Amino acid sequence: MIIKHNREKLLNLITYFVQKTKHCGKTKLFKLLFFADFRAFKEIGISITGLDYYTWPKGPAPIDLHNEFKAPSDDFQKTFSVAKLDNSDRLNIKPKQGIKFNDKYFNKKELEIIDVLACVYRDATAAQMVEVTHLRNSPWDKTRKEKGMNRKIEYKLALDSDKESLTIVEQDEIRKENEAMDSILSLCAKAK
Numbered sequence: 001m002i003i004k005h006n007r008e009k010l011l012n013l014i015t016y017f018v019q020k021t022k023h024c025g026k027t028k029l030f031k032l033l034f035f036a037d038f039r040a041f042k043e044i045g046i047s048i049t050g051l052d053y054y055t056w057p058k059g060p061a062p063i064d065l066h067n068e069f070k071a072p073s074d075d076f077q078k079t080f081s082v083a084k085l086d087n088s089d090r091l092n093i094k095p096k097q098g099i100k101f102n103d104k105y106f107n108k109k110e111l112e113i114i115d116v117l118a119c120v121y122r123d124a125t126a127a128q129m130v131e132v133t134h135l136r137n138s139p140w141d142k143t144r145k146e147k148g149m150n151r152k153i154e155y156k157l158a159l160d161s162d163k164e165s166l167t168i169v170e171q172d173e174i175r176k177e178n179e180a181m182d183s184i185l186s187l188c189a190k191a192k
Contacts, residue, residue: 009106010065011079015080015095015099015100015101017029019095020122021122038157048114051065053153069082081096
């Protein structure tokens with residue numbers, strides 16, 4: 001079976017963004033993860049973290065990660081400290097002492113994507129990030145208009161006419177190849 005390392009990628013990506021950007025609370029983090037996943041899907045046909053995002057009032061939100069902030073898993077608790085910033089619901093997320101970003105789980109293109117995002121949005125506030133995700137015809141906007149709030153945002157909405165974007169046909173071919181490879185490797189593992 002192909003090991004995708006989605007969990008390791010997620011924890012390392014959170015570490016990367018909170019260390020490389022300013023004002024990186026939960027809302028800004030969710031937007032950075034969304035941009036990274038959708039950019040990766042657009043350019044290489046697969047998201048980085050495997051998270052699903054939904055239309056929430058402040059933009060795309062990964063419900064599974066949101067829930068993890070309420071009831072963190074062991075690996076999350078060992079990696080991050082999360083505390084309220086003031087009397088609001090804003091959260092401060094920090095990697096625990098000695099935790100550093102590990103790039104071994106990422107390919108070259110993924111590293112390029114996250115590096116660009118961290119640079120572009122380094123000084124952005126959560127409010128500015130929300131504004132960017134609400135732009136007309138963005139995946140969040142299209143899903144909200146067509147399906148409403150609290151609906152899953154389909155990754156295929158990342159595909160467009162941009163020269164770096166895969167076509168829907170190319171993305172479907174990559175998905176089918178990945179599924180076939182997973183199936184073959186799973187059979188090989190069972191045969192051992």
